[in-house]
Amino acid sequence: xxxxxxxxxxxxxxxxxxxxxxxxxxxxxxxxxxxxxxxxxxxxxxxxxxxxxxxxxxxxxxxxxxxxxxxxxxxxxxxxxxxxxxxxxxxxxxxxxxxxxxxxxxxxxxxxxxxx
Amino acid sequence: xxxxxxxxxxxxxxxxxxxxxxxxxxxxxxxxxxxxxxxxxxxxxxxxxxxxxxxxxxxxxxxxxxxxxxxxxxxxxxxxxxxxxxxxxxxxxxxxxxxxxxxxxxxxxxxxxxxx
Numbered sequence: 001x002x003x004x005x006x007x008x009x010x011x012x013x014x015x016x017x018x019x020x021x022x023x024x025x026x027x028x029x030x031x032x033x034x035x036x037x038x039x040x041x042x043x044x045x046x047x048x049x050x051x052x053x054x055x056x057x058x059x060x061x062x063x064x065x066x067x068x069x070x071x072x073x074x075x076x077x078x079x080x081x082x083x084x085x086x087x088x089x090x091x092x093x094x095x096x097x098x099x100x101x102x103x104x105x106x107x108x109x110x111x112x113x114x115x116x
Numbered sequence: 117x118x119x120x121x122x123x124x125x126x127x128x129x130x131x132x133x134x135x136x137x138x139x140x141x142x143x144x145x146x147x148x149x150x151x152x153x154x155x156x157x158x159x160x161x162x163x164x165x166x167x168x169x170x171x172x173x174x175x176x177x178x179x180x181x182x183x184x185x186x187x188x189x190x191x192x193x194x195x196x197x198x199x200x201x202x203x204x205x206x207x208x209x210x211x212x213x214x215x216x217x218x219x220x221x222x223x224x225x226x227x228x229x230x231x232x
Contacts, residue, residue, distance in 0.1 A: 033219060042120070042222035058219060061151060091214055092220075104151075105220060107161035 002027045004108035007093050012114045013081055021076045021111050030095065032074040033058070033105070034066065037088040042044030046089075049074055081115040089110050119143065120208055126230050127197045136183070137193040137226050139208030148212045150191040151181065151220065154204040164206075166192055176177035198230045 004025045013019055035049040035058075040095065045058030049068040056100060063085055065077040074093075091108040121140045129135035141150065152164040167175045167182045175182040183192040195202055205227050209220040 035220075035222075040224050042224045043209075043220070045219045046223070048219060087169065104163055104166070107153075110161075111160045112159070 004093055004106050006111050008109040010112050014116050016080050019078050023074045024072050025093040029093035032093045034076050035090045083115050086115050119221045120210055122208055122223035122226050126227040129187045131230055131232050132197055134196045137206050142187050143212050145212040151209040152193045153207045167192045184229050199206055200230050203230045
């Protein structure tokens with residue numbers, strides 16, 4: 001089954017304790033992205049990657065890191081989490097084929113993070 | 117300026133009636149795509165319907181249709197014959213350009229409640 005998986009699905013942590021949220025897709029997609037969802041703001045892009053070893057900042061990158069060492073994985077790293085990073089996080093992937101008229105982004109199930 | 121505006125924070129609709137969820141967008145790019153996603157209380161993002169900026173006809177997918185008015189820059193979602201399972205958060209999103217891996221920009225969302 002084609003899917004994007006995220007782990008963990010739920011996480012409660014404390015300020016300053018480094019954490020990693022994993023994201024993996026089995027569709028051989030070139031493009032992967034992280035979003036955070038906050039009430040009244042919709043989803044906002046944190047970081048994206050257009051292929052292995054190619055990453056770039058989205059709209060709200062502060063306090064986050066990413067890496068793309070393999071095509072299927074795109075982990076989100078919070079080196080020193082703070083309470084304002086409490087949010088619902090989504091990983092998404094899509095094909096990078098430019099000839100497609102549109103690229104549907106496939107979303108993971110979401111990770112609900114609480115930073116105390 | 118907001119690129120995607122959803123002016124209805126919440127709406128109620130009677131079961132079996134039709135409902136329209138509003139979405140206006142702002143872009144100077146002639147090539148763009150408009151998406152609607154459904155987010156039930158379980159949290160996952162479910163793709164509903166897509167409209168391309170060059171599409172001549174309004175998109176339809178089952179009970180969902182997109183009322184695309186390009187000159188007014190609006191892309192309203194119409195749900196016909198509402199069902200209790202339609203109760204969810206609905207997001208309008210835009211992707212600018214046909215290029216490789218462009219991000220989705222989301223509106224703040226509209227919560228829809230279907231009454232029996």
